[in-house]
Amino acid sequence: MKQDFMWHLRRVPRIVSERTFHLTSPAFQADAKMMVNTVCGIECQKELPTPSLSELENYLSYETVFENGTRTLTRVKVQDLVLEPTQNITTNGASVRRKRQVYGTDSRFSILDKRFLTNFPFSTAVKLSTGCSGILISPQHVLTAAHCVHDGRDYVKGSKKLRVGLLKMRNKGGGKKRRGSKRSRREATGGDRREGTRGHLQKRAKGGRRRKQSGRGQRVSEGRPSFQWTRVKNTHIPKGWARGGSGDAALDYDYALLELKRAHKKKYMELGISPTIKKMPGGMIHFSGFDNDRADQLVYRFCSVSDESSDLLYQYCDAESGSTGSGVYLRLKDPDKKNWKRKIIAVYSGHQWVDVHGVQKDYNVAVRITPLKYAQICLWIHGNDANCAYG
Numbered sequence: 001m002k003q004d005f006m007w008h009l010r011r012v013p014r015i016v017s018e019r020t021f022h023l024t025s026p027a028f029q030a031d032a033k034m035m036v037n038t039v040c041g042i043e044c045q046k047e048l049p050t051p052s053l054s055e056l057e058n059y060l061s062y063e064t065v066f067e068n069g070t071r072t073l074t075r076v077k078v079q080d081l082v083l084e085p086t087q088n089i090t091t092n093g094a095s096v097r098r099k100r101q102v103y104g105t106d107s108r109f110s111i112l113d114k115r116f117l118t119n120f121p122f123s124t125a126v127k128l129s130t131g132c133s134g135i136l137i138s139p140q141h142v143l144t145a146a147h148c149v150h151d152g153r154d155y156v157k158g159s160k161k162l163r164v165g166l167l168k169m170r171n172k173g174g175g176k177k178r179r180g181s182k183r184s185r186r187e188a189t190g191g192d193r194r195e196g197t198r199g200h201l202q203k204r205a206k207g208g209r210r211r212k213q214s215g216r217g218q219r220v221s222e223g224r225p226s227f228q229w230t231r232v233k234n235t236h237i238p239k240g241w242a243r244g245g246s247g248d249a250a251l252d253y254d255y256a257l258l259e260l261k262r263a264h265k266k267k268y269m270e271l272g273i274s275p276t277i278k279k280m281p282g283g284m285i286h287f288s289g290f291d292n293d294r295a296d297q298l299v300y301r302f303c304s305v306s307d308e309s310s311d312l313l314y315q316y317c318d319a320e321s322g323s324t325g326s327g328v329y330l331r332l333k334d335p336d337k338k339n340w341k342r343k344i345i346a347v348y349s350g351h352q353w354v355d356v357h358g359v360q361k362d363y364n365v366a367v368r369i370t371p372l373k374y375a376q377i378c379l380w381i382h383g384n385d386a387n388c389a390y391g
Contacts (some may be wrong), residue, residue, distance in 0.1 A: 005281050006333045007272060007341060009390045012371040013081040015060060015379050023063070023071045028160045030151040032130050046309075053078060059240030059253060060376050066234045067261070069160055073239070076379075078372070110297045117167055117298060120267045121329070121342055125288045125298055127165040127227060128325065130158050133289030134258065135327030135344060136166075136268035138381050142232075142258040143271070144325035145347050145367075146241040149256055153243070162235065165227030166264055167298060227296075231261040236380045252311035254367050255347045257380045269329060271377060272343025273391050274313075274368040277305050280330055285315060285366070287348055289323030299323065313346055313366040324350035328366045345369050 051059070057078050065071045116122050124136045132148035142164055149159040240253030277283050288300040303317040313328070328346035333339070346366040369377070371391065378388035 005279065006335050007343060008335065010273065010371070011080070011389060012273070012375045012378075012391045014079040014385050014388070015372070015375045016077045016079060016385055017379070018075045018077050020072050020074045023073050025069045026065060026071055026155040026160075028069075028155045028157060030154040030156045032148070032151075032156040032158070053081065056081070056372065059238060059250065060372060061239040062376070062380075063237050063239065063242045064234050065155060065159075065237075067161075067231065076376075081372070110294055110299055121269060122288055122298055122300065123167060123266050124269045125167065125290070125326065127167075127290045128258075129161075129163040129165070129229070130156055131292070131322060132325035133323050133348075134164065134325045136264065136266060137257075137271050137327070137344060137377075138268055139263040139265075140260045141381050142260065143327055143344065143347060143377065144256055144258060145349050146237050146254045146256040147349070148325045149235055149258075150237050150242050152241060159235070162232040162258065163229045164232060164258060164260060165229050166266065168226055168228050230264070233259045233261045235259075238376065251349065251352060251365065252367060254349045255373065255377075257377055259380075269327060270341075270343050271369060271374060271391070272330070272345050273371055273374050274345035275330075275332075277308055279332075280305065281332070285313070285317070285328050285330060285346070287317070287323070287326040287328045289319070289326035289348065291320040292322035293320045308368075311368055311370060313368055315364050315366060317348075317364060319348070319350070319364070321350065324348055 061075045063073055126134045130148050134142040134144035137143045236257045238253040240250045283304045284302055286302040288298055291299045301317045303315050305313050305315045307314040326348040327344040328348055329342045329344045331340045331342050334341045346368045349365045349367050352365045374391040375388050379385055
């Protein structure tokens, strides 16, 4: 049966900056947490009324913290929005989920080969100095999880001088690149470049594990991975997350945008609007990040989505702390061309404690890029809504 696995441009609501206020400088004293306590998940959201326009405008208003420690609050207006009842779609009923980060056999792949590490899509993954991951979405912007820099009440320690690490390869000799040996050139030929090719990546991963490890990291065929660190110029966080003392942070808004002090020259991944599970090939999602149990290795995984709401995805991807903030992406066909195109459709929030009928349970959660969130992130990137009419 032929299915419509394509990216379809759609008109998105407009988010317009209305007024900006100066706030007191943050304390930058919060502990960096990889989990958020007491949040409303899919089951909890089913019992909530649809937010009003004024509530949405409050949630989508945003804080900006600058590298000198100053902070502003920008109030926004939402235009061209059609309010619809909240759609919560449960694919498999109330399935039982257990508190674990790796489900059965570990299905993650360490990307050890330079050809993969330094090429799209893996080269879009970045590491944050606070211990999270992120993804490049423009020549100067990184998308990550809000909890990586803010705990809902204050900015985390170290986020005042936040840095982003872009993956690069360092030569063994530390000097000019040397031509690979016949053996390394032989190893570099052939194979499928697709990130979802399980056998090929396992073969590469096993080959990398057989090589000798130095004290500074895992060696690969032509060098070892290192990071080019760049300072962050400013950080945008939605008010739905950065609520201060006025209630718990909303998991729906666990995303943030970082503007780098200097632009990079890498290929980045475009932002997209999250389709429903039925429009995802095989119901599968992909993401890469820097899991803490595999020091400085880029780890790729793909898995199926088990449940969805208007704002959240539950999934069974194997992941450890450090991978939170990774960009979750899909490969769908470009309507104007015959090739497949990857776009980011969610931000991996991690293993979160969510409210399920009054009981706290631990789930794998990703925050979906909805039309409203797309419009907001687009506004952050461009500074106005002129280029954000369609997504």
